Amino acid sequence: MKKILSLVLSLLLILVCLPSCQSNKTDNVIIPTEMLKIDVFEYPSASFGLVLQVVTPNKEESFEFIRFEGENIENILGATLSESVIKESIADITSNGMYLHPVPIKVTTNRTSEQIIINKVILSISGTEHEIHLYYPVEHKFKKSDEDDISLFNGPLGIFGISFEINQIFDFSGTARTDINLHEFCFSKFLYPVSPELYIDGTYAGKLDGKTSYKIKTGEKFTIKASLGFTEPETTTSYDFITTMATVKYSVVGSEEIKTDSYPLNAQGITNAEHAQEALDYIVSKYN
Numbered sequence: 308m309k310k311i312l313s314l315v316l317s318l319l320l321i322l323v324c325l326p327s328c329q330s331n332k333t334d335n336v337i338i339p340t341e342m343l344k345i346d347v348f349e350y351p352s353a354s355f356g357l358v359l360q361v362v363t364p365n366k367e368e369s370f371e372f373i374r375f376e377g378e379n380i381e382n383i384l385g386a387t388l389s390e391s392v393i394k395e396s397i398a399d400i401t402s403n404g405m406y407l408h409p410v411p412i413k414v415t416t417n418r419t420s421e422q423i424i425i426n427k428v429i430l431s432i433s434g435t436e437h438e439i440h441l442y443y444p445v446e447h448k449f450k451k452s453d454e455d456d457i458s459l460f461n462g463p464l465g466i467f468g469i470s471f472e473i474n475q476i477f478d479f480s481g482t483a484r485t486d487i488n489l490h491e492f493c494f495s496k497f498l499y500p501v502s503p504e505l506y507i508d509g510t511y512a513g514k515l516d517g518k519t520s521y522k523i524k525t526g527e528k529f530t531i532k533a534s535l536g537f538t539e540p541e542t543t544t545s546y547d548f549i550t551t552m553a554t555v556k557y558s559v560v561g562s563e564e565i566k567t568d569s570y571p572l573n574a575q576g577i578t579n580a581e582h583a584q585e586a587l588d589y590i591v592s593k594y595n
Contacts, residue, residue, distance in 0.1 A: 335363055335364055336361065336362070336363050336432060336437065337361075337362040337363075337405070337590060337591075337594045337595075338359060338360065338361050338362070338437070338439050339360060339362075339590050339593070339594065340359070340439060340440065340441045340442040340443070341442040341443065341542045341543075341547075342360055342544065342546060342547045342548065342576075343357060343358065343359060343360075343441065343442075343443065343445070343547070343548050344443050344496070344497045344543070344547055344548070344549045344550070344551070345357055345443075345445040345446065345447065345548075345549075345550045345551075346443075346446045346495050346496040346497065346550070346551050346552065347446065347447050347448065347495075347550055347551070347552055347571050348422070348446070348448045348450075348495060348552060348569075349448065349450040349552060349569045349570075349571075350447055350448065350449055350450065350571055351449075351450065351570070351571070352449075353415060353416045353417070353418045353449055354413060354414065354415045354416070355413075355414055355416075355447055355550070356411060356412065356413050356414065357411075357412050357414065357445060357548065357550075358391075358409050358410065358411045358412070358548045358575075359409075359410045359412070359428065359430070359439065360407065360408075360409055360410075360546075360548075360577070360586070360590065361407075361408040361409075361410055361432065362405050362406065362407055362408070362587065362590050362591065362594075363405065363406060363408065363432070364404055364405055364406070365406060365433070366398065366399075366401075366406050368408050368432055368433050369431075369432075369433050369434070370388055370408070370410050370430060370431065370432060370433075371388070371430070371431035372386050372387070372388050372412060372428075372430060372431075373429035373430060373431055373436060374429050375425045375427065375428060375429075376425070376426055376427040376428075376429070377423070377424045377425040377426040377427065377444065377445075378422070378423070378424040378426075379419065379421045379422065379423045379424065380423065380425070382416050382417050382419040382421060382423055383414060383415070383416055383417075383423065384415045384416060384417050385414075385415045386412050386413065386414050386415070387412070387413045387415075388410065388411070388412055389411045389412075389413060390411075391408075391409040391410070391411055393409065393577070393578065393579060393580070393583065394409070396579065396580045396583075397409075397580050397583040397584075400580060400583050400584050400587060401587075402584070402587045402588045402590075402591045402592075403591050403595060405587065405590075405591050405595075406587075407577075407583055407586065407587040407590070409577060409583075410430070412428075414447075416447065416449060418449050419449060420448065420449060420450070421448070422446060422447070422448045423445075423446070423447045423448070424444050424445070424446050425441065425444060425445040425446075425447075426440070426441055426444045427439060427440050427441065428441065442542070455484070455566070455568060456483065456484050456485050456487055456557070456559055456566065456568075457481045457482065457483060457484060457487070457555070457557070457568045458481060458482045458483075458484050459480075459481055459482060460479070460480070460481030460555060460568045460569075460570060461479070461480070461481070461570050462477055462478060462479035462480065462531075462553055462570070462572065463477050463478075463572065464572075464573065465572075465573045465574070465575060466535070466572070466573075466574045466575075467574070467575055467576070467578050467582075468544075468545035468546055468547075468574070468575070468576030468577070468578070468582055470534075470535070470574075471535065471536075471537070471545045471574075472545055474501070474534040475534060476532050476533065476534050477532070477533060477534070477535065478530050478531070478532055479492065479530070479531040479532075479533070479553055479555075480528060480529060480530040480531070481528070481529060481555065481568065482526065482527070482528045482529075483523040483524060483525055483526065483527050483528075483529070484525065485525050485559055485560075486522065486523070486524050486525055486559070486560040487522070487523050487557045487558065487559055487560060488520045488521065488522055488523075488557060488558050488559075488560060489505065489515065489520060489521045489522075489523055489529060489555060489556075489557045490517065490520045490556045490557055490558065490565065491515065491516075491517040491555070491556040492515050492531050492533070492553075492554070492555050492556075493517075493554050493556070494538075494551045494552060494553055494554065494572070495551050495552040495554060495569070496538065496551050497537065497538055497539065497543065497549050497551050498535050498536065498537065498538065498549065498551055498572075498574070499535070499536050499537075499538050500531070500533035500534075500535060500536075501533055501534045501535060501536045502514065502516075502533060502534075503515045503516065503531050503532065503533035504531070504532045504533065505521055505529060505530070505531055506529065506530040506531075506532065507521070507523055507527055507528070507529050508527050508528055509528075509530075512529075515531055522560065531555075535574075544576065544586075544589065545576050546576035546577050546582060546585065546586035546589065547574070547576050548573075548574070548575055548576065548577075549573065549574040549576075550571055550572070550573045550574075551571070551572055552569040552570070552571055552572070553569060553570055553571075553572045554567050554568070554569040555567065555568050555569075
């Protein structure tokens with residue numbers, strides 16, 4: 308009986324802690340870290356950015372970066388805070404007496420091929436140091452750009468939160484440098500392509516759903532058209548800051564080796580005052 312009671316109490320404790328485990332919440336500060344999602348394993352730049360959403364009861368706050376904690380952090384050369392481009396336009400936005408402060412951080416690495424994992428951000432907010440535990444660790448791995456079997460595989464460099472709400476269709480394209488069989492289109496984490504359709508030199512070829520492969524000859528351009536969905540909708544909103552790798556899986560004709568080509572796609576959910584108000588209302592209602 309004691310074991311059963313102990314198990315019940317443990318489960319209740321877990322359930323009570325779940326909301327606070329997703330955010331770093333104190334009496335005066337809410338930082339919903341599940342809204343930051345970065346997973347890049349073939350990033351073509353030694354620098355990358357992230358944005359923390361900080362909610363406080365003060366219209367004005369000062370921020371100072373202290374340090375990161377995680378794995379291979381010694382490969383980070385520096386981290387610099389910058390002012391959000393929408394700071395002035397959202398200065399007067401409030402929800403139940405709380406204000407939204409987006410905090411952009413630019414991170415510069417030493418171009419290591421090792422995977423950098425950031426589990427925690429230590430940030431000073433108006434003189435008070437906060438240890439911010441990330442719900443999703445930030446993962447980054449640098450890879451030099453090179454010419455493989457596919458030339459210039461890319462798509463939209465950035466998309467915005469409204470794109471998810473209206474199921475906007477995006478184009479992802481590349482050109483075969485040799486004869487290839489195209490097998491699948493996917494993302495490393497957080498997003499998935501909804502009903503991806505393949506076009507070869509402008510002609511519809513079929514659904515690229517991983518069940519059928521398509522031969523693309525040398526010099527032919529392929530285009531994949533798809534809207535995007537969330538792989539974890541219970542912890543994802545249209546207001547999140549997401550960077551993930553858009554990836555095609557293929558093989559060279561005559562070989563069974565599955566290869567990949569990828570590029571980083573960034574989705575920013577808060578880009579104007581309207582988005583900021585909606586996001587702030589969501590955060591305050593969820594965590595207050």
